[in-house]
Amino acid sequence: MNASDGEPSQSTLLQSGLEVRSRLVLEEGLSRIDARTRSRLNQARQAAVAAAARPSALTWLYRLLTRNALMPAGAAAAAALIAVLMLSSGQRPAQPVAENPAATLDVLDLVTDDDAMKLMEDNDSSFYEWAAAQADAPAGGATT
Amino acid sequence: MSAFASVAPPYNMPATSRGDTLLNDTAEARSRALNQFLASVELKAYKIAQAGLRHQDDALDAVQDAMLQLARAYADRPPEEWKPLFYRILENRVRDMQRRRTVRGRVMAWLPFRRDEDDEDADPIAQAPSQELPPVARLELDEAMTALDGALEQLPDRQRQAFLLRNLEGLDVAQTAQAMGCSEGSVKTHYFRALQALRLKLGDFEV
Numbered sequence: 001m002n003a004s005d006g007e008p009s010q011s012t013l014l015q016s017g018l019e020v021r022s023r024l025v026l027e028e029g030l031s032r033i034d035a036r037t038r039s040r041l042n043q044a045r046q047a048a049v050a051a052a053a054r055p056s057a058l059t060w061l062y063r064l065l066t067r068n069a070l071m072p073a074g075a076a077a078a079a080a081l082i083a084v085l086m087l088s089s090g091q092r093p094a095q096p097v098a099e100n101p102a103a104t105l106d107v108l109d110l111v112t113d114d115d116a117m118k119l120m121e122d123n124d125s126s127f128y129e130w131a132a133a134q135a136d137a138p139a140g141g142a143t144t
Numbered sequence: 145m146s147a148f149a150s151v152a153p154p155y156n157m158p159a160t161s162r163g164d165t166l167l168n169d170t171a172e173a174r175s176r177a178l179n180q181f182l183a184s185v186e187l188k189a190y191k192i193a194q195a196g197l198r199h200q201d202d203a204l205d206a207v208q209d210a211m212l213q214l215a216r217a218y219a220d221r222p223p224e225e226w227k228p229l230f231y232r233i234l235e236n237r238v239r240d241m242q243r244r245r246t247v248r249g250r251v252m253a254w255l256p257f258r259r260d261e262d263d264e265d266a267d268p269i270a271q272a273p274s275q276e277l278p279p280v281a282r283l284e285l286d287e288a289m290t291a292l293d294g295a296l297e298q299l300p301d302r303q304r305q306a307f308l309l310r311n312l313e314g315l316d317v318a319q320t321a322q323a324m325g326c327s328e329g330s331v332k333t334h335y336f337r338a339l340q341a342l343r344l345k346l347g348d349f350e351v
Binding site for chain 2 (some may be wrong): 019041047053
């Protein structure tokens with residue numbers, strides 16, 4: 001939701017004044033980015049799009065193999081490639097899977113994250129009230 | 145001979161040409177989508193990079209690198225995955241540049257006759273904002289921007305990233321977590337801490 005649009009969404013209404021006002025200021029800052037910077041960003045974008053549009057080695061291989069003269073050889077090569085891929089994927093050893101990877105990640109974050117540790121040490125209940133309010137809010141809305 | 149052999153192709157076109165056309169159409173559609181996506185994020189990405197690096201040219205370099213890397217490595221991925229991927233790349237790039245700058249600063253401190261790149265005179269025309277506002281409104285916004293920029297500069301990196309990705313770019317908690325490479329719980333903690341710190345520094349922050 002763009003705060004500068006006409007009608008505010010429910011998620012915007014749930015946001016604090018600080019969040020809405022700071023977004024307005026940040027968006028105003030974007031509109032005041034100078035012409036030189038915009039031009040350089042535009043050039044960077046064009047270069048990136050050109051890099052993506054350049055056919056990859058795989059595309060060249062596909063085109064080469066699908067030429068009329070090379071069609072039978074291409075079909076055989078493709079079949080051989082698929083067979084090799086299937087065999088190699090079948091032989092891959094099973095990866096050990098944590099019982100609950102998300103929970104493991106959360107615990108790891110808690111231990112390694114200064115903010116989280118400070119929050120625990122401070123016994124700051126306002127965060128939990130805020131988090132509970134956010135859980136009740138619609139998806140995508142940041143509440144305070 | 146099987147029945148398939150007698151079926152004529154629907155178009156008077158060799159099979160390889162149809163395949164090429166299909167590839168070209170797909171590539172063109174992907175290029176258009178990528179161009180639109182990058183155009184939609186470039187200014188915000190620049191702002192976020194600049195907040196982390198506090199240097200205009202470094203921020204531009206970081207955004208350019210992130211764009212190229214996304215295009216080269218992830219253009220084939222579904223477009224809805226691009227945004228968190230792009231910001232993940234950008235964040236890594238910003239962090240690399242911060243580290244490199246720290247090392248360079250330590251080395252340069254030992255060198256005689258060093259010259260600070262920031263001493264270069266900026267071109268006032270090139271630096272001019274692209275839009276004009278009435279003087280009073282402009283002054284108020286200038287003050288608000290200075291205050292907000294100053295407050296954001298003082299935030300720890302992770303809090304500032306969480307705040308800008310959520311509040312400026314509008315990513316949800318899950319996307320922000322993906323972009324920052326941490327759990328959703330961590331994103332909520334960083335964001336809440338950022339709001340607390342900004343509220344302390346800015347108060348009501350009337351604009």
